[in-house]
Structure formats: structure tokens, C-alpha cells
Amino acid sequence: MAKPMNVVCLAGGTGGAKLAAGLQDLVGEHLAVVANTGDDVRVHGLLVSPDPDLITFWLAGVIDEERGFGIRDDTSVAHAQLVQLGAPDWFELTDRDLAVCVYRTHFIAEGGTVTAAQAQIARSMGARARVLPMSEDRVHARVRTPAGWRGLQEFLILDGAKVVTDVERGAAMIEAVELEGIAEAAPTADVLEAIAAAELIVIGPSNPVISIGPILALPGIREALAAAAAPVVAVSPFVAGRAVKGPAAAFVAALGRPVSAAGVASLYRGVIGAMVMDEADPDPPPEGLEVLTYPTLMEDATDRRALAERVLELGRAMI
Amino acid sequence: MAKPMNVVCLAGGTGGAKLAAGLQDLVGEHLAVVANTGDDVRVHGLLVSPDPDLITFWLAGVIDEERGFGIRDDTSVAHAQLVQLGAPDWFELTDRDLAVCVYRTHFIAEGGTVTAAQAQIARSMGARARVLPMSEDRVHARVRTPAGWRGLQEFLILDGAKVVTDVERGAAMIEAVELEGIAEAAPTADVLEAIAAAELIVIGPSNPVISIGPILALPGIREALAAAAAPVVAVSPFVAGRAVKGPAAAFVAALGRPVSAAGVASLYRGVIGAMVMDEADPDPPPEGLEVLTYPTLMEDATDRRALAERVLELGRAMI
Numbered sequence: 258m259a260k261p262m263n264v265v266c267l268a269g270g271t272g273g274a275k276l277a278a279g280l281q282d283l284v285g286e287h288l289a290v291v292a293n294t295g296d297d298v299r300v301h302g303l304l305v306s307p308d309p310d311l312i313t314f315w316l317a318g319v320i321d322e323e324r325g326f327g328i329r330d331d332t333s334v335a336h337a338q339l340v341q342l343g344a345p346d347w348f349e350l351t352d353r354d355l356a357v358c359v360y361r362t363h364f365i366a367e368g369g370t371v372t373a374a375q376a377q378i379a380r381s382m383g384a385r386a387r388v389l390p391m392s393e394d395r396v397h398a399r400v401r402t403p404a405g406w407r408g409l410q411e412f413l414i415l416d417g418a419k420v421v422t423d424v425e426r427g428a429a430m431i432e433a434v435e436l437e438g439i440a441e442a443a444p445t446a447d448v449l450e451a452i453a454a455a456e457l458i459v460i461g462p463s464n465p466v467i468s469i470g471p472i473l474a475l476p477g478i479r480e481a482l483a484a485a486a487a488p489v490v491a492v493s494p495f496v497a498g499r500a501v502k503g504p505a506a507a508f509v510a511a512l513g514r515p516v517s518a519a520g521v522a523s524l525y526r527g528v529i530g531a532m533v534m535d536e537a538d539p540d541p542p543p544e545g546l547e548v549l550t551y552p553t554l555m556e557d558a559t560d561r562r563a564l565a566e567r568v569l570e571l572g573r574a575m576i
Numbered sequence: 577m578a579k580p581m582n583v584v585c586l587a588g589g590t591g592g593a594k595l596a597a598g599l600q601d602l603v604g605e606h607l608a609v610v611a612n613t614g615d616d617v618r619v620h621g622l623l624v625s626p627d628p629d630l631i632t633f634w635l636a637g638v639i640d641e642e643r644g645f646g647i648r649d650d651t652s653v654a655h656a657q658l659v660q661l662g663a664p665d666w667f668e669l670t671d672r673d674l675a676v677c678v679y680r681t682h683f684i685a686e687g688g689t690v691t692a693a694q695a696q697i698a699r700s701m702g703a704r705a706r707v708l709p710m711s712e713d714r715v716h717a718r719v720r721t722p723a724g725w726r727g728l729q730e731f732l733i734l735d736g737a738k739v740v741t742d743v744e745r746g747a748a749m750i751e752a753v754e755l756e757g758i759a760e761a762a763p764t765a766d767v768l769e770a771i772a773a774a775e776l777i778v779i780g781p782s783n784p785v786i787s788i789g790p791i792l793a794l795p796g797i798r799e800a801l802a803a804a805a806a807p808v809v810a811v812s813p814f815v816a817g818r819a820v821k822g823p824a825a826a827f828v829a830a831l832g833r834p835v836s837a838a839g840v841a842s843l844y845r846g847v848i849g850a851m852v853m854d855e856a857d858p859d860p861p862p863e864g865l866e867v868l869t870y871p872t873l874m875e876d877a878t879d880r881r882a883l884a885e886r887v888l889e890l891g892r893a894m895i
Binding site: 301302303328331332334335336338339341342343344352353355356357359360362363366367377378381382 | 620621622647650651653654655657658660661662663671672674675676678679681682685686696697700701
């Protein structure tokens with residue numbers, strides 16, 4: 258077997274996290290996952306970091322696949338108590354999740370960095386790859402809806418079902434997306450170093466607008482990707498004109514882009530050199546990109562590893 | 577039945593909390609319990625308030641009587657996760673307890689008072705009596721041991737067994753007790769108003785040194801008790817020369833006082849007009865105090881209510 262490649266994977270929610278798990282199977286600690294922090298939110302005063310944690314739980318093998326987030330076999334005793342006390346109930350932190358957020362909040366309050374907190378969480382839970390929050394600075398994605406501005410988590414949790422089940426209606430609800438704080442935010446030194454040292458950079462099949470979008474919008478990231486020696490390969494999150502999970506289709510449609518590999522490519526223009534698209538996607542990216550067509554749906558560990566292998570092969574062929 | 581008396585009960589740990597529960601049975605919302613906050617402690621960055629919570633759980637009928645603290649049928653999922661992450665494990669906050677502390681910490685961080693936080697916790701959990709933290713200001717009880725200064729909770733948890741099982745050895749370990757911050761702390765307006773409006777003031781059978789001691793040491797409290805119209809009745813925590821539970825005997829012995837009603841009376845000199853002592857206590861307080869001898873052990877709700885009735889009768893007779 259060849260020496261493992263140094264791989265960087267940009268990721269947000271489930272799709273990106275699953276592919277990261279597949280890549281970890283192949284290159285282990287040679288993988289660094291750059292995680293979106295744009296939908297971080299404070300709940301009960303605690304720092305909740307949905308994407309970095311989701312990625313960590315996938316890498317550590319403790320993800321609750323049934324719910325699609327959180328830790329397997331978790332309980333919700335503390336949440337029920339919080340609600341009895343009068344705390345807001347819209348964001349349910351199950352007990353192990355709550356513990357992770359208590360730990361992170363305290364770690365950072367004591368002077369630790371966001372990066373070091375996530376590193377300790379990932380290491381102690383058993384992840385082999387590194388999970389790198391994109392920034393130490395607060396970036397807060399917001400959505401303008403007909404009812405006014407909403408924080409992203411608020412929007413996803415309170416309006417999520419509508420956005421996912423009816424893309425057109427969902428897209429109409431998304432009048433604008435704003436990344437509060439992005440102009441003053443910087444990528445971390447760890448992120449920039451990982452990108453510079455990478456032999457392959459993968460953009461995972463996460464939401465191109467609200468998961469990958471904030472990472473690419475960080476000042477200096479596009480320049481760092483352009484300066485990197487490694488090729489950049491994106492995996493489209495769309496299968497046959499739909500997102501596998503979550504509101505990616507509605508968000509891409511809301512920007513007036515097609516819900517397809519071509520639509521995703523238009524958002525990553527100037528960043529990527531290749532794209533993996535699903536074999537059921539009828540709308541390939543424009544010429545000038547390397548394209549690999551493959552069944553991208555990841556139902557289990559075998560699928561995740563197989564897709565990761567194709568991505569590595571594509572990257573090797575581009576060097 | 578006579579109109580319920582307005583009763584104020586000063587309390588710390590289990591004994592005081594049990595008597596408060598008995599008093600609540602008799603006078604309901606006419607009871608205000610002034611709770612020691614001298615062993616409040618930060619755990620994982622959360623504000624833990626052992627005595628006010630213990631009292632609240634007793635009043636709300638959710639106390640875990642088997643453990644002697646915490647909430648019945650609680651789980652410890654979050655604590656196990658925190659320990660896996662690398663957090664210190666000496667102070668175990670079970671899941672519902674953790675929720676209470678998360679709620680309190682956030683409530684206060686948002687600008688709420690300690691008093692309002694505890695009021696909301698007590699009300700939402702179902703307590704009828706009021707639970708009044710003694711002060712908004714931080715008072716931190718510390719113990720000097722042969723190994724150096726220790727926070728009170730640290731001392732009780734790490735050395736607790738020795739202190740409880742061997743009073744002489746325990747007393748030797750307690751070289752000094754310091755109430756950090758007490759000179760700058762003030763009793764709350766709610767506490768002073770409750771004392772002024774009381775028809776009976778009860779000092780519960782809690783640790784006279786580290787539970788009742790901090791309340792009485794607050795600047796202005798002894799004056800407020802002296803100025804109150806209500807008689808002050810103390811219930812001794814000692815039965816036949818021993819504490820029913822906890823380290824009260826070792827702390828009283830460490831101050832060179834007898835482990836008896838007489839020893840307790842010496843600590844409350846100038847404050848109390850009457851004392852309830854156990855029928856098995858061979859060492860009555862000195863002359864000048866009203867004394868009621870009674871079986872003070874509270875095994876169940878009937879015992880708690882019966883002792884509370886005797887205390888109310890004693891108080892009524894003194895008006």
C-alpha cells in the first residue's frame with residue numbers, strides 16, 4: 258500500500274462528515290477535517306458547535322446514525338429538567354452532548370482556544386483524524402425569512418421540515434443568507450498549515466451555502482486554496498436533483514442555482530479542479546473541470562470507504 | 577387550626593433541610609428558609625450551590641433520600657462523558673443536578689440574581705416555601721488541614737469519610753476554618769425582610785460551624801436577629817454526643833467545644849432564646865435558655881412534622 262496522503266477535507270453536516278469518516282479509514286491521522294463553525298450557537302449559555310461535533314462523533318464512531326446527529330444511546334434527562342425549570346426547549350441537548358458543550362464552554366472560558374478544545378474532545382472520544390474548527394472568531398450564519406432574520410440553527414430546527422420536504426417553498430423562505438462577523442474572522446493557523454501541507458484537498462458533500470460557504474468566505478481561504486500544491490476535489494451533495502439529507506437543495510435553489518453538480522460547481526468556481534458527481538445527476542459541471550461520476554450515496558461504512566477511495570484516486574491522478 | 581405563623585428557618589445540609597420540610601408541612605408558603613451559600617463551588621465552570629439545592633430538593637419532595645443529596649432516580653450520563661473528555665471527576669453532578677447548575681449559571685450570567693435564580697428553581701420544582709440564599713456575594717468556606725488549605729467541598733468529598741467516622745481524628749485535621757469574603761458580603765434584602773417579618777426564627781439542626789456559621793457571620797445578621805420581634809429557637813444537630821449525619825461533630829470538636837447541645841449553645845450565644853435538644857443528649861445548654869428535650873432524629877415525614885410541631889409550640893409559648 259502507498260504511503261498515506263495528507264488529506265484536508267472541508268466539511269459541515271452529515272455528508273461531509275460521512276466522507277471524512279471514509280477518508281479516515283484510508284489515511285487515519287493524515288486527515289485533517291476543517292469544520293464549519295458558522296452555525297455555532299449559545300444554548301443555556303453553553304457553546305454548541307454542531308458541525309465540529311457532528312464530524313467528531315462520526316470520526317469517533319459514536320454518531321447516532323438513526324437521529325443523524327448526536328451520540329448513540331444518549332439520554333435526555335438533563336434537558337427534561339431544564340425545561341421543567343423554565344429554560345427554552347427548542348434546542349434539545351441530550352446528556353452526552355450537553356457534557357461536550359459544558360466541557361467546551363469551560364475549556365474556552367479558562368483561556369483555551371476553540372481549536373484546542375475540539376482537539377481534546379476529538380482525541381478523548383477516539384477520533385484518529387484531526388478536527389479543525391475553521392476559525393477562532395465568531396461567525397454567525399443568519400437567514401432572512403418572510404418573518405424576519407433568524408439564526409441558522411433556529412431556522413433549521415423551527416422551519417427545517419418545510420425546507421427539506423418542499424424545496425421550492427423552502428427556497429422562497431430563504432430570502433437572504435448573511436454571515437455575521439465573517440469579514441473580521443480569520444482562518445486558524447492550524448487550518449492554513451493543514452491546507453499548505455495537504456497533498457489532496459476535498460470539499461465534502463455538505464451544504465455548499467451554509468456549511469462550505471462560511472469556510473470559503475473566510476478572508477484568506479480562497480487564496481490559501483489557490484496557493485496550495487494539492488488539487489482540490491469537490492463532492493456534490495446532490496443525487497438526482499435532490500439533497501440526500503438536510504436543506505442543501507433549498508439553499509442552493511434560493512441562490513438561483515440549479516440543484517445539481519453544475520449548480521455546486523458554480524459556487525466553487527475558481528476553487529476546485531475536479532468534481533465527483535452522482536451517477537443519477539443529469540446536470541454535469543461545465544467543461545474545464547475533471548469529473549468523476551459515481552454512486553455517491555453513502556449508506557454504510559463500505560460505501561463511505563469506497564467513495565473515499567475514488568476521491569483519493571482522482572486526487573492522485575491530478576498530481 | 578390557628579393562622580399559620582411566619583417562620584424563618586436558617587439551614588445548611590440535611591438536618592436543617594429535613595426540619596424545613598416538616599415546617600413547610602405546617603405553614604406552607606409562610607416559611608422562608610435562609611440557606612447557607614458558603615460551600616458554593618464552581619465545577620466545570622458551573623455554579624454549584626449545594627445547600628440551597630439540597631433544601632430545595634427536600635421542600636420539593638424530590639430528594640434522593642438514599643444518597644442523602646441530589647434528585648431521586650437521577651442518572652449520571654453527562655458526568656461519565658465529562659470524565660471521558662478529561663474533566664476532573666472529584667465532584668459528580670448527576671444529570672438533573674447538572675441541569676439545575678447549568679440553569680443557575682446561565683440565569684446569573686444573563687444578569688439575574690442568585691436569589692431570583694433559586695426562587696425560580698424552587699418554584700418550578702414544586703417547593704411551596706421560599707428558599708433564600710443568604711447572600712448575593714461570594715463567600716467561600718475553606719479548611720486548613722495538615723496538608724494545607726482546602727475548599728470546603730473538596731475537604732468534605734475527599735476527606736469526608738475520615739472526618740465523619742472518627743471525630744477526634746477529623747477534628748485534628750480541621751486546624752482552622754476561614755470564610756473567605758465574609759467581611760465584604762451582605763445578607764440579601766429578602767433575608768433581612770423575612771427575619772423582620774418573622775413570628776418565629778428557627779436555626780435548623782445543621783452543622784453549626786460550616787452551615788449555620790456562615791449565615792450568622794454575615795455582617796448585620798446577628799443585629800437583625802436581635803432586632804427581630806420573633807423568638808429564636810435552635811435545634812441541636814447532636815444525638816447522644818454524635819451528629820446524625822455529616823461532619824458536624826468534628827467541626828464543633830475542632831473549635832474545642834463539646835459535641836452536645838451545650839457546645840452548640842456556646843456557638844449561638846446571644847442569638848438564641850431557646851433550644852431543642854435530643855433526649856439522649858447528656859449535656860444541656862447553660863441556664864437562661866428555654867430548653868425542650870425531644871427525640872430529634874427525623875427518620876420519616878411523620879418525624880419531621882412532629883419535630884416541626886414541637887418547635888412551633890415552643891415558639892408560640894415564647895411570644
